[in-house]
Amino acid sequence: MTCPTRHNILWIVFDSLSETACAALPTLSAFRDSSLHFARAYAPSPEAGPARASLFTGLDMAAHGVWTEGVALPGRETTVAQRMADGGMGTWLVGRRQLAGASHWTTEHARPFEYAQFDWAHGPLHRSRQNAYLAWLEARAPEAYQEIFPAQPDPDATEISDRQRHALAALPEALGFNSWVGARVCAQLSQPAGGANCFGVAGLVVGETQGxxxxxxxPCETVDAGAMRQADAALAAMLERLDSTGLAERTAVVVTAARGALATSRGPMQDSALHVPLMIRMPGRAPRRTEAMVSTIDVAPTLYALADMPPPRRIQGRSLLDGTPRDWALSRLRSPDHRWQTALCMDRWKLVVTHGANGRAAHDSLFDLTEDPGEASNLAADPAHQDRLEQMVDRMIDARVALEDRTEPRIAKF
Known part of the structure; x- marks a missing residue:
């Protein structure tokens, strides 16, 4: 299933959102029903930094090198936005990006020529002086801004107080972060060239830490209910603006999340922390739900296909428009603050290997996601499932081999 026509692209990226949460949100639920819906999409990590790096490059975390939070995407890697800009598309971003370090309230700078318009804001509580949302809030509602941030940022005070969180939650909906993202995207789409051959990114923030x-x-987080309502309303506003400007007829809209969100305390590799929404609405394409297992490293090559643009040579994901998904997803946690884990999801089964201090497997967990979606029963020690366990271990080895980076050119035979 090829896509030979170049589309304008609006890419909406949630920071933390599980697939199952979409059913409770009216706009997301309706959008899902009108889209090419990949019902079994998995993030390559429960941590936002590695997962987002894979999302924006089409590379596995072992290839791009962002192995945990706080690691910047190396300069040698090419982001989707860079490639789109090089291909002549007008690029812009509103909201969260998170591909570089932003500790101690520092600004996360975009790469040269990555975005023609860059309204960066890590989140409503990230106090960088270059946070575009906070600059807008201070100008629009100075009293509300002072209520949240009564003093200038102290780079050594990164904790957010309950008072600040309550002040943020008390903001009128129109002043909320995701409402601002939606309004800025609508303004961008309304510009004379805003929808002409464009690639736009809307970075929504619904995780409980709010930047x-x-x-x-x-390593993962739960979602904030108020931020979710705002995000759903912002999505509705963006879709309505596409319709009212006539851009919907030539714009592909892609909705996904960098990672899932915690639903229980069962651990960072639980299904809700990895299972993310992935929906693509294309002009002239009938909606369809597919149960094929896919990884979000496949989003970048899909975006290139939508733009009718060749991907970089160094890419590991596959376009989801060609109808040949690999039907498995590999996810890894390599945080220095947690036991390292590797998970493979395939068919109805999920294997989680927890690694010991020497890197070798310490213990395995095997779950039947169809019979046990809550992952309450570990079948790894069950004699009746030893053949399945062995098969999943073999497939995990195969998956790691399949994701090796072999793009370095061979220039000699000796």
Missing amino acids: GAPNPHI
């Missing part, structure tokens, strides 16, 4: 300091003991 504040992450919890080092939890």
Whole structure:
């Protein structure tokens, strides 16, 4: 299934959102029903930094090198936006990016010529002086801004107080972060060249930390209900603007999340932390739901296909428009604050290998996601499932081999 026509692209990226949460949101639920819906899409990591690096490059984390939070995407790697800009598309971003370090309230700079318009904002509680949302809030509602941030940022004080969180939650909907993202995207689409041959990214923030300091003991996070409502309304506004400007007829809209969100305390590799929404609405393409297992490293090559643009030579994902998904997904946690884990999802089964201090497997967990979606029953020690366990271990080895980077040219035979 090829896609030979170049589309304008609006790419909407949630920071933390599980696939199952979409059913409770009216706009997301309706959008899912009108799209090419990949119902079994998995992130390559429960940590936002590695997962987002894979999303924006089409590379596995072992290839791009962002192995945990706080590691910047190396300069040698090419992002989707860079490639789109080089190909002549107008590029812009509103909201979260998270491909470089932003500790101690520093600004995350885009790469040269990556975005023609860059409205960067890590989140509503990230106090960088270059946070475009906070600059807008201070100008639009100075009293509300002072209520949240009564003093200038102290680079050594990265914790967010409960008072600040309550002040943020008390903001009127129109002043919320995701409402601002939606309004800025709508304004961008309304410009004379805003929808002409464009690639736009809307970075929505719904995770509980809201751009504040992450919890080092939890590599994933739960979602904020108020931020989710705002994000769903912002999506509705963006889709309506595409319709009212006539851009919907030539714009592909892609909705996904960098990673999932915690639903229980079962651990960072639980299904909800890895299983993310992935929906693509294309002009002239009938909606369809597919149960094929895919990874979000496949999003970048899919975006290149939508733009009718050749991908970089160094890419590991596959376009989801050609109808040949690999039907498995590999996810890894390599945080220095947690036991390292590797997970393989394939068919109805999920294998999680927890690694010991020497890197070797310490213990295995095997789950039947159809019979046990909550992953309450570990079948790894069950004699009736030893053949399945061995098969999944073999397939995990195969998956790691399949994702090796072999793009370095061979210039000699000796």
